[in-house]
Amino acid sequence: MCRTERPGDGDDIDEVVCAAFGRDDEADLVWALREQGAISLSQVAEYEGAIIGHLAMSPVQVNGEDTGWLGLAPVSVWPDCQQQGVASAMIREALDSANELDWAGVVVLGEPAFYRRFGFRPASELGLECAYPGAGDAFMALALKQPVPTGLVSYHPAFDDLA
Ligand SMILES: CC(C)(COP(=O)(O)OP(=O)(O)OC[C@H]1O[C@@H](n2cnc3c(N)ncnc32)[C@H](O)[C@@H]1OP(=O)(O)O)[C@@H](O)C(=O)NCCC(=O)NCCS
Structure with a gap:
């Protein structure tokens, strides 16, 4: 089951993010974004009451x-x-929410074969370029x-701290 993050989910999300990436950096990023009010959409996946996924x-x-x-x-x-x-499941639900909430679009840095199935295309085809070189x-x-x-x-500048 997918749902929106609720107050009090932070520690469980932290555990999932650390376990998925095998290090703390991305979990620290999630905390930093949350503390700075920079998370517009936070989705969790639950199984038998436990949080097993997060995005x-x-x-x-764009151009600042x-x-x-x-x-x-x-x-x-x-x-x-x-x-x-x-x-x-989380990505599909989050994209539906982004659409319903009137956001204009979504970018992602990831595996093209995986993200293509959700409708993502190389950003360069839309005239969008990533500020991180070599993407x-x-x-x-x-x-x-x-x-x-x-x-x-x-x-968000919090991403600059990611190795
Ligand atoms: C990348 C990541 C988020 C994918 O999560 P996931 O839940 O395994 O993803 P999904 O199961 O939706 O899809 C992954 C694969 O499972 C397949 N799959 C989907 N449903 C399935 C099912 N019911 N049974 C078996 N396989 C399934 C998908 O087809 C896909 O395979 P493919 O890409 O080889 O075609 C996860 O592996 C992860 O946390 N990795 C570490 C962190 C990371 O690198 N995150 C991404 C960068 S931000």
Whole structure:
């Protein structure tokens, strides 16, 4: 079952993110984004009352301006629960919510073969470029509204701390 993050979920989310990535960095990023009020959408997946998956979306800027676009990151699934469609279910639900909440589009840095199935395309095809050099086709975009802004996409500064 997927649902929106609720107050008090933070520690359980922290455990899932640490376990998924095998280190603290992404979990620290989630805390930093939450503390700075930069999480626009936070989705968890539950199984038998336990949180087994999490994803966050935070606003990105295009050419230094707010354009209603979100960055999807990080996405985490408890290692024992991977390859069972948990991330796919969370991503579909989060994209539906982003659309309903009137966000203009979503970018993601990830595996093209995985994200293509949700409608993401190489961001370069839409005229969007990642501020992190070398992202290539791993930088993908899904427009929810037209027109699509074009230019350089930058994530929240908390992402700069990620190695
Ligand atoms: C990347 C990650 C989030 C994917 O989570 P997941 O829950 O395993 O993802 P899904 O199960 O939805 O999809 C992954 C694969 O499982 C397959 N799958 C989906 N439903 C399935 C099911 N019911 N049974 C078996 N396999 C299934 C998908 O087809 C996909 O396979 P493919 O890409 O080889 O085609 C997870 O592996 C993870 O937490 N990794 C560590 C953190 C990370 O790297 N995050 C991404 C960067 S932010």
